[in-house]
Amino acid sequence: xxxxxxxxxxxxxxxxxxVLELRTFLGFFDIELPLIAVxxxxxxxLVGVAVAYDRLNGSRSAGS
Amino acid sequence: MSTFVDRYPDExxxxxxxxxxxxxxxxxGAFFGLIQAxxxxxxxxxxxxxxxxxxxxxxxxxxxxxxTIFFLLGLFTWAVTxxxxxxxxxxxxxxxxxxxxxxxxxxxxxxxxxxxxxSLDMSADVLYTFxxxxxxxxxxYIGLAMxxxxxxxxxxxxxxxxxxxxxxxxxxxxxxxxxxxxxxxLMWYLSTIGVAVSVxxxxxxxxxxxxxxxxxxxxRTLFWYFGHPVVYFWLMPAYLMWYTILPKxxxxxxxxxxxxxxxxxxxxxxxxxxxxxxxxxDPGIAEGFKFIAMTNTMFLLLPSLLTAFTVVAxxxxxxxxxxxxxxxxxxxxxxxxxxxxxxxxxxxxxFAAGGFSGMINAGMNxxxxxxxxxxxxxHFHLTVGTxxxxxxxxxxxxxxxxxxxxxxxxxxxxxxxxxLWFIGMVFMSxxxxxxxxxxxxxxxxxxxxxSFDFSATIGSVTELRIQMAIGGTLLFVSVxxxxxxxxxxxxxxxxxxxxxxxxxxxxxGADGSxxxxxxxxxxxxxxxxxxxxxxxxxxxxxxxxxxLFGESGTFPVFIEAVYWIVGVVV
Ligand code: HEM
Ligand SMILES: [Cu+2]
Numbered sequence: 001x002x003x004x005x006x007x008x009x010x011x012x013x014x015x016x017x018x019v020l021e022l023r024t025f026l027g028f029f030d031i032e033l034p035l036i037a038v039x040x041x042x043x044x045x046l047v048g049v050a051v052a053y054d055r056l057n058g059s060r061s062a063g064s
Numbered sequence: 065m066s067t068f069v070d071r072y073p074d075e076x077x078x079x080x081x082x083x084x085x086x087x088x089x090x091x092x093g094a095f096f097g098l099i100q101a102x103x104x105x106x107x108x109x110x111x112x113x114x115x116x117x118x119x120x121x122x123x124x125x126x127x128x129x130x131x132t133i134f135f136l137l138g139l140f141t142w143a144v145t146x147x148x149x150x151x152x153x154x155x156x157x158x159x160x161x162x163x164x165x166x167x168x169x170x171x172x173x174x175x176x177x178x179x180x181x182x183s184l185d186m187s188a189d190v191l192y193t194f195x196x197x198x199x200x201x202x203x204x205y206i207g208l209a210m211x212x213x214x215x216x217x218x219x220x221x222x223x224x225x226x227x228x229x230x231x232x233x234x235x236x237x238x239x240x241x242x243x244x245x246x247x248x249x250l251m252w253y254l255s256t257i258g259v260a261v262s263v264x265x266x267x268x269x270x271x272x273x274x275x276x277x278x279x280x281x282x283x284r285t286l287f288w289y290f291g292h293p294v295v296y297f298w299l300m301p302a303y304l305m306w307y308t309i310l311p312k313x314x315x316x317x318x319x320x321x322x323x324x325x326x327x328x329x330x331x332x333x334x335x336x337x338x339x340x341x342x343x344x345x346d347p348g349i350a351e352g353f354k355f356i357a358m359t360n361t362m363f364l365l366l367p368s369l370l371t372a373f374t375v376v377a378x379x380x381x382x383x384x385x386x387x388x389x390x391x392x393x394x395x396x397x398x399x400x401x402x403x404x405x406x407x408x409x410x411x412x413x414x415f416a417a418g419g420f421s422g423m424i425n426a427g428m429n430x431x432x433x434x435x436x437x438x439x440x441x442x443h444f445h446l447t448v449g450t451x452x453x454x455x456x457x458x459x460x461x462x463x464x465x466x467x468x469x470x471x472x473x474x475x476x477x478x479x480x481x482x483x484l485w486f487i488g489m490v491f492m493s494x495x496x497x498x499x500x501x502x503x504x505x506x507x508x509x510x511x512x513x514x515s516f517d518f519s520a521t522i523g524s525v526t527e528l529r530i531q532m533a534i535g536g537t538l539l540f541v542s543v544x545x546x547x548x549x550x551x552x553x554x555x556x557x558x559x560x561x562x563x564x565x566x567x568x569x570x571x572x573g574a575d576g577s578x579x580x581x582x583x584x585x586x587x588x589x590x591x592x593x594x595x596x597x598x599x600x601x602x603x604x605x606x607x608x609x610x611x612l613f614g615e616s617g618t619f620p621v622f623i624e625a626v627y628w629i630v631g632v633v634v
Contacts, residue, residue: 004400006483010410013487017494020527024498027522035527 003053015045067565068146068466074155075145076467078162082138083460083467085166086131087547089173090453093126094543101492101536104511105529116509117189118179124192125176128298128448129211130169135456136301137165137218140245142463143304144222147241148229157221165214171207175200191507195262195287196280202271205263212256212263219249237574238582240321241308247328248300250588251293254595255336258289266613279614281348281606288339289599296335298448302455303327306375306412308567309459313405314398316382318570319374322577327374329581330367333591337598338364344431348609353602354428360598361426368419375412381571403475407458407482411451414489418446421497436507439500442493450489457546458482464553465562472562473552481545484538492535495528502528 019042023033069076096119102108103116111119145152152158172188178201179187188200194208222245226238238246266278266286311318318324340357343349380394388397399405421443424430434440461478465471472478502518502525504511511518518525580586 002396006400006406006479009480009483009487013483013490017490017531020523020531021494024522032522 002057003049011049012046015042019045067469067562068142069469072145072151075141075152075158078152078155078158079138079142080467081162081166082134082141083464085169086134086138086456087550089126089130089134089169090543091547092173093123093131094540096120096123096126098536098540101532104509105533106512107529107533113509115180117191117507118176118187120507121179121189121191122173122176125172127453128192130173132298132301132448132452132456133211133215134165134169136297137162137215139301139304139456139459139463140218140222140248142467143241143308144225144245147239148225150225150229152221153224153228154221157217157224161214161217161221163214164217165211168207168210168212168214172204172211173207175204175207193287193291194267195283196267196270196278199271200267202268205268205271209260209263209268212260215252216256219252222246222249237577237579240318240324240570240574241304243325243582244300244304244307244328246584247332247587248297250584250591251300251332251335252297254588254591255290255293255297258286258339259291262286262290275613277614279606279610279612281346281610282603282612282614284343284346285340285349285603285606288342289336290339291342292339293335295444295448296331298452300328300331302411302452303371305455305459306371306408307378309462310375310405310408310412311378311382312567313402313408313462314379314382315386316378316384317568319377319381320572321570321574322572322581323370323374324570325574325577325581327367327370329587330370331364332587333594334360334364334367336591337594340598340602341426341428341431344428345435348606349602350605356598358426358428365419365423372412372416378571379409401475401479403478403482404458404462406479407461407485408455410482410486411454411458414446414454414486414493415451417493418443418451422447434500436505437500438496438504438506438511441506442496442498442500445489445493445496450485450493454482454485454489457485460546460550462563462565464550466565468554468556468562469558470553470556470562471559473549473556477545477549481542481549484542484545488535488538488542490535491531492539495531495535499525499528499532 019038022041023038026033099111099119100116100123103111103113103119141152141158175186175188178184179189186201186203188194188204190198190200190204194200194204222242226242226246229242262283266275266283269275270278307318307324338357338360340349340353341361344354344358379398380388383394383397386397386399388394398409421439425434425440425443461472461475498520499518500506502520504518504525520528
């Protein structure tokens with residue numbers, strides 16, 4: 001699958017509210033996630049996607 | 065090869081004119097939306113809080129009524145003309161309804177915006193629901209009435225086109241797009257009777273001072289009799305595009321024509337007898353009627369789920385035509401670089417989310433929790449504000465070139481624009497839904513009361529405000545990009561074939577489906593019976609309790625006490 005610039009935008013746009021709501025979800029179990037942890041998680045997620053994408057496509061298309 | 069504007073230049077001109085009105089309303093309405101989003105979250109306040117209702121009325125009327133319905137008028141004219149393959153029977157009539165509804169919309173808009181100028185003795189801060197006891201300047205109601213009559217004449221125009229086609233093609237099935245237009249209009253005729261009676265019989269005489277009082281519950285009920293079906297009047301143009309245009313853009317064909325017909329018939333039957341589900345909290349309507357409205361509402365899930373199935377199946381078919389494989393990886397083979405496709409697909413996705421919050425609104429008991437909170441705007445910005453509005457914008461990227469004979473100015477900007485809308489709406493609607501769960505009210509400039517704080521168990525209200533403000537801003541930027549792109553497209557140089565405007569035949573055509581589906585008289589008759597069943601008893605009891613004009617003497621007890629005290633003191 002090809003990741004386009006639009007695709008990245010969608011990914012960021014959806015993932016931000018989802019990690020934010022992760023705090024609500026964890027709140028049900030009395031776990032309080034600080035806002036900074038959310039930022040770190042989001043960053044890790046995006047790096048993860050980038051790495052996975054690179055692994056999957058790196059062999060086929062270098063540099064694009 | 066030729067495109068729509070070459071084949072039907074006169075019709076293309078009318079459709080362009082309706083789109084100009086529609087997009088002008090979109091621009092102004094979105095600006096009002098930005099003002100509200102920033103004002104009520106407290107980030108930027110350029111208006112006085114006392115003007116908030118004026119701006120909110122402008123926002124609701126211009127977007128939910130003018131933008132959507134003018135787009136529909138254009139789209140349906142296009143759809144009828146191209147699917148019947150003949151020009152409108154009488155182009156003067158076509159211009160007449162355009163002129164009437166445009167004048168009406170301008171009257172209403174003038175009455176609203178005048179409220180921002182204290183020197184003008186005119187205002188219409190009645191919100192887009194415009195029922196009593198809020199009262200507007202007569203110009204507003206008159207404009208509204210003209211607008212509605214304009215849509216009626218437009219419907220008549222399409223029925224006349226159909227009739228002349230029918231006399232030449234006595235044995236053929238109604239072409240799918242025309243079938244969609246006609247069933248939608250039948251629903252519209254049936255449901256606008258309510259609002260027409262409310263405006264003409266009660267609100268106009270009342271605003272002129274000819275009658276002293278109106279029965280507020282009666283005008284509310286008449287409004288919602290129309291107020292629920294109007295959401296399908298917004299949605300049906302989007303459905304028309306999802307069923308007939310989206311599969312083509314995806315690279316395939318509509319999965320099933322008969323199923324599409326069934327869905328439109330179901331909407332004709334089921335949209336009107338449910339309006340009382342907006343009145344779960346209205347005193348004066350018995351619980352039993354509310355319960356019936358709730359059950360009827362749940363039936364409306366059926367055509368929506370059928371649509372989800374058919375549209376997704378058609379998209380999958382398209383993807384497989386383009387070489388897509390696997391359970392889910394076919395999704396990657398869809399033409400995501402095409403802004404018209406991507407916009408419509410994202411709109412459909414958000415509609416699914418809106419459907420879930422809609423089910424919550426529909427439940428009589430859960431509704432009490434979210435009623436009149438920001439949850440509700442959160443819900444309908446996903447449905448009308450995205451499923452409909454984004455589909456209309458995305459569809460324009462495919463339609464406008466056909467109507468002008470010019471190419472789209474910029475596809476990358478268009479793609480960015482639809483994605484930006486999606487992201488902006490994820491933020492704004494998420495913030496709104498959650499704020500609603502905390503009890504933050506809708507329709508207020510100052511949701512922060514003195515000595516009272518809304519509190520979130522997790523996170524903070526500030527975070528939700530930030531989400532709404534960011535989302536609202538992105539949405540506004542998205543609208544600006546859209547208008548900019550369409551405007552520049554309109555001044556490109558004309559070219560031979562600006563867009564591939566052919567629509568392939570469905571996989572499963574109309575021929576195999578029961579002929580009874582095309583029996584519009586039958587469906588209309590059943591729809592009328594259902595409306596009578598759902599509404600005659602509640603209306604009768606409202607009128608017998610409160611009087612037709614509200615003059616019966618049953619005040620709430622405490623008001624009588626006030627009269628008594630005043631009587632004793634004076
Ligand atoms: C630029 C994009 C938009 C922004 C920033 C925006 C923002 C808002 C906000 C903040 C409210 C809540 C106001 C309140 O309850 O106090 C609202 C209400 C509303 N919006 Fe939007 N909106 C946008 C687009 C749309 C679109 C495209 C539609 C419909 C096609 C729409 C229809 C409505 C309606 C019907 C209301 C309710 C008005 C009322 O309560 O009377 N909005 N909008
Ligand atoms: Cu409804």
